[in-house]
Amino acid sequence: xxxxxxxxxxxxxxxxxxAVVLIAVPHLVSFSQQELLVLLTINVLVVVSxxxxxxxxxxxxxxxxxxxxxAYGSALFAKSFxxxxxxxxxxxxxxxxxIATLLSFPLFRMKGFYFLIGSFAAGEILRLxxxxxxxxxxxxxxxxxxxxFPEIDLGFIHIDFYDPANYYYLVLVVVLVSLWVLYRVEKSxxxxxxxxxxxxxxxxxxxxxxxxxxxxxxFVIASxxxxxxxxxxxxxxxxxxxNQFDVNTMVYVLIWTIVGGTSRWYGPILGVVALTIVxxxxxxxxxxxxxxxxxxxxxxxxxILFLPNGLESLVIxxxxxxxxxxxxxxxxxxxxxRK
Amino acid sequence: MPxxxxxxxxxxxxxxxxMALIAVGLVLIFGVMGVINFxxxxxxxxxxxxxxxxxxxSGLPFFVAVALGLVFVGCxxxxxxxxxxxxxxxxxxxxxxxxxxxxxxxxxxAVLGFGLRNxxxxxVSQGRITVGxxxxxxxxxxxxxxxxxxxxxxxxxxxxxxxxxxxxxxAQDREAAxxxxxxxxxxxxxxxxxxxxxxxVAGAMTAPLVAPSPYMGHSVIVTAFIIIIxxxxxxxxxxxxxxxxxxFVHTFVTTFYDGxxxxxxxxxxxxxxxxxxxxxxxxxxxxx
Numbered sequence: 283x284x285x286x287x288x289x290x291x292x293x294x295x296x297x298x299x300x301a302v303v304l305i306a307v308p309h310l311v312s313f314s315q316q317e318l319l320v321l322l323t324i325n326v327l328v329v330v331s332x333x334x335x336x337x338x339x340x341x342x343x344x345x346x347x348x349x350x351x352x353a354y355g356s357a358l359f360a361k362s363f364x365x366x367x368x369x370x371x372x373x374x375x376x377x378x379x380x381i382a383t384l385l386s387f388p389l390f391r392m393k394g395f396y397f398l399i400g401s402f403a404a405g406e407i408l409r410l411x412x413x414x415x416x417x418x419x420x421x422x423x424x425x426x427x428x429x430x431f432p433e434i435d436l437g438f439i440h441i442d443f444y445d446p447a448n449y450y451y452l453v454l455v456v457v458l459v460s461l462w463v464l465y466r467v468e469k470s471x472x473x474x475x476x477x478x479x480x481x482x483x484x485x486x487x488x489x490x491x492x493x494x495x496x497x498x499x500x501f502v503i504a505s506x507x508x509x510x511x512x513x514x515x516x517x518x519x520x521x522x523x524x525n526q527f528d529v530n531t532m533v534y535v536l537i538w539t540i541v542g543g544t545s546r547w548y549g550p551i552l553g554v555v556a557l558t559i560v561x562x563x564x565x566x567x568x569x570x571x572x573x574x575x576x577x578x579x580x581x582x583x584x585x586i587l588f589l590p591n592g593l594e595s596l597v598i599x600x601x602x603x604x605x606x607x608x609x610x611x612x613x614x615x616x617x618x619x620r621k
Numbered sequence: 622m623p624x625x626x627x628x629x630x631x632x633x634x635x636x637x638x639x640m641a642l643i644a645v646g647l648v649l650i651f652g653v654m655g656v657i658n659f660x661x662x663x664x665x666x667x668x669x670x671x672x673x674x675x676x677x678x679s680g681l682p683f684f685v686a687v688a689l690g691l692v693f694v695g696c697x698x699x700x701x702x703x704x705x706x707x708x709x710x711x712x713x714x715x716x717x718x719x720x721x722x723x724x725x726x727x728x729x730x731a732v733l734g735f736g737l738r739n740x741x742x743x744x745v746s747q748g749r750i751t752v753g754x755x756x757x758x759x760x761x762x763x764x765x766x767x768x769x770x771x772x773x774x775x776x777x778x779x780x781x782x783x784x785x786x787x788x789x790x791x792a793q794d795r796e797a798a799x800x801x802x803x804x805x806x807x808x809x810x811x812x813x814x815x816x817x818x819x820x821x822v823a824g825a826m827t828a829p830l831v832a833p834s835p836y837m838g839h840s841v842i843v844t845a846f847i848i849i850i851x852x853x854x855x856x857x858x859x860x861x862x863x864x865x866x867x868x869f870v871h872t873f874v875t876t877f878y879d880g881x882x883x884x885x886x887x888x889x890x891x892x893x894x895x896x897x898x899x900x901x902x903x904x905x906x907x908x909x
Binding site for chain 1: 885895
């Protein structure tokens, strides 16, 4: 899916505006919304890394558990082994990547729906192990009092990461760097091979592509970044427990990704941002807390009925209209949906 | 000790029964419509709440309430087919997401109508069968009888009746069935009614034993997925066998160790089946 990669003048202005918004936004919202903003930014990394995993055509239900692996890993490295927190975060992400490597061997024997459910089972086993074994994992209560990100004190400048606004900037930097890496991976030979395996797996195998290894690679890279997101999450909330990473959370990630759309890198970001704003800001401000899931469910159904190719299809159509070429085409949105 | 074993066998038979009802409905829907109904656990929940409404609140006889629950949940199934699955027929992943939306709506309606707390359903019967030191309450026995009866009826319906033939034809190949003059829409409606109604009956019959709550569907759907995978996704017979297998393994491990270990063992069982025989015990080739 080669797209224009150079940035035009309009694009540059767009990026500048986006940068200003991203930097200014914590100062425009309330304290509780600042906390939400941190979680939203972490979730952006979760859904974008999830999309990378789905590029090979396999939808995993273990992604949130991989996030949990990073969170638990990082928490244990920091708390039990005394790693400095930044190092523990990276170690946690690597742990998630290693677990994904191991799980690849049974999981990628399956395809399609079987992989979906198989990955769910594998993830759920991992989660139940955290729940059952109190010794390192703390059982159902999980791990508490995880050390926070160390404050930076340079004499003239003092940054305390317990303040959600400051933690937001930290998360923003980590997430932006991660997004850039994920983007580069997709545009590289490896990423193109992911697409090839998705659309023509027999053909690509016939020209010598080891589909198993590339599926594993996509799963491992995605799990690494999910793990990183989990680590950011653990040291922010200072507590992790098995229920945070259960299938409900996974369902939300799936919803964000599909409502946003998966044929473009920004699709899942649109999904998670739009749905979080709708749920947490608009529906909360109406003040109908009890009916919120119902309205959310309705929005979900309407979105899937009327925007089957995701929110990104709106952007694609708008851009095509601006460029003045009629007949907007979403090349693989429908085919993704058919999967 | 033999009493203890017999008791566990009784418990497992009961668990196998209602799980089989739920799993068979899920398989039927998947077979005909090609969509994973994530809201199936909530249809089960709706069946249980039908008992709260018709039996506890309205004071109707229990079995009348079960029949009303069956029809009610079956109609919910038809509603899902008409509003969600029909427009999304070419988009199974969309169908899955839409069913998640429907699940949220049903849960919220249950909370609004009945509150968050568990509902108490008075016992239907105090009787029990005693064999040595083990016993089986009538309530559990009714569940077993209802399951055997309904599944036998479904078997003959699918084998002998014209609609049954149409249903199986659609499950094998939708386009080819349509070319033979079978109405896909009508068949899908029947499949949704039957599939949903089976889950509804399971919920209705077990309501006095489980104290219904709005979120009771969650654990059930996970178990049902495990069962349909072990049995082979398109296979009704497989679902029944897998339900029995899973219920026995789960009940015995729960009795001898604990519930969490039992869940892990159940998932490992499923993973083992997937790795060794990815199409499940009774599975046919994967649908395209």
